[in-house]
Amino acid sequence: MSAEAPSTGPDTQQSGQEGSVSTIQDDGTGPKRKAGRLHPLAILSFLTIIGGWQTASIVLGETVGFKRVPGFEDIFRAFIEYAGYWQGGLGAESTRTGAEPTNWGAALGLGHNTFVTMLRTIAGYTIGVVTGVGLGFLIAWSKVARGLLTFPAHLARMMPLLAMIPLFALWFGDSQLGVLTFIAFAVGILLFAITINAIGNVPLHYSQYARSLGASPIRTYARVVFPAAFPQLRGGLLLAVAFSWSAALAAEFLGQQVGLGHVLQSALYYASTDVVALTGLVVILFAAVTYLVANKTLIWLTRWAE
């Protein structure tokens, strides 16, 4: 038989890396993109936001020691305020004991509160993904589960998330469980709907083919339907990353004594818009990092997709 050319051209090469069987190595990129280069319009839009913010700060100015829009110099100066959110230790005294705030104490305060919020976000996100995707697959799989859970799940999806915060506060108080449950709820409800949609879009002939090869219904579901639906979950999983950060900050308003949400709550109480803005920048930075990590992971997991 004459050789046929594989379809992917430049990214398809012969290699003898896996024992005696040659395999195709694929870098997965297709046509080369100029990775890491920003579009000129993106740079322009970024500079416009920076310029607009700074202009608003100058124009609106200061009213009785309160700046509606803090300038960038105010935001960077606000860093030292994080020293007030450090409990003391590691060479930096707590300002609550009367010690002077230091940059080291501020760094520890920022690091500690960011770390706690990130841990809550990751834990809540994980629980939400498992619950939401699991519930979606269960409902798509079982007629009984579909009958029992579809209505309450869709009802929960319709609920305004932020309006649920007081309810969670009443149920869980200021416990860790309340924060995690709220984040998981926000993520899970989003992914539940996306999962059901993704499963519904898996072509029927995949299941028929698997069954005709002797796969049991469970094997077909686990080894065929789930991976076939996975690329469609990718967008939802990424969306849920940003969503989980928002939910974490909102949940930390529920009387938490540590975390970036707690910092925001205190800053708003004292009308420290500079601390609010700096905390917002920190959240954007870490949300972007987690988004990029999640995106890279999901790209790797779906590297087979066309």
Added chain:
Amino acid sequence: MQEIDSVGDMAQIDPGATDAGRVHSTGSRTTTPRTSSPPAIELRSVTKTFVLESGEELTAVRDASLTVARGEFVCVVGPSGHGKSTLLNLIAGFIEPTNGEISVNGRPVEGPGPDRGVVFQRDTLFLWRRVAANISFGLEARGVPKPERKATVERYLKIVGLEDFAGAWPRQLSGGMRRRVAIAAVFANEPDVFLMDEPFVGLDYLRRAQLHKVLLDLWAEGGHRAVFMITHDVDEALALGDRILVVKDGRIVEDVAVALPRPRSTYMITSEEASAIRRRVVLHFGDLEIA
């Protein structure tokens, strides 16, 4: 069931034989094999009616009776939307007949199963499994031990000429290569019956010819199990089939033996004998005004 056209030259196939000498004229309307073992595929007065969303009923297969002997290669032709794929889906067990009975090797069909391997018109390769893993899917599902699985996969990769692509993702293969993997995956599972729904659609003439050879090699490798293949290409049916069925308006309206020796060349399928069969088949599509 609508009466089959004159079948004076309708032949009965002797299972297992591979040359033209195995074709016996019977002059009968039935194609029941003379073996004592049950036929590979048997349909008895099968009807399939779908109820549309509008409430209307659509009968896709009407009172179809058919016997396919073990080792027989049956090609099914007919206009689009006249029930060919429904017939295949019924045999595969993907849908249930409204009336009638279907059995494979004497066992009633009750849903899909590994005794009936299906090659779909659409690409069914599991994109998330590499080529070798695609071929071993059915073997894994049936609990075949790993060493045996590995040997089987290697053997079939060699037969279809893709031994260098065991570790490739399906998306890295051309359309023809993907077809070969799909066919190998089904044959490696060693079903009793192969059901193929236009497996070579969209491929050019040369690729088709190559895949015909691959298919026939696999058929021979598998001990000439029964094949039930839908095609729109009468030449393909002439090149591959022991019999050609014509399905029109949900009925099997023609069942003609292809008494050409194997292997078949281009000359053979353009011979007078083949042309007579072709004429007999295509006239069921109507006397079309071509230009």
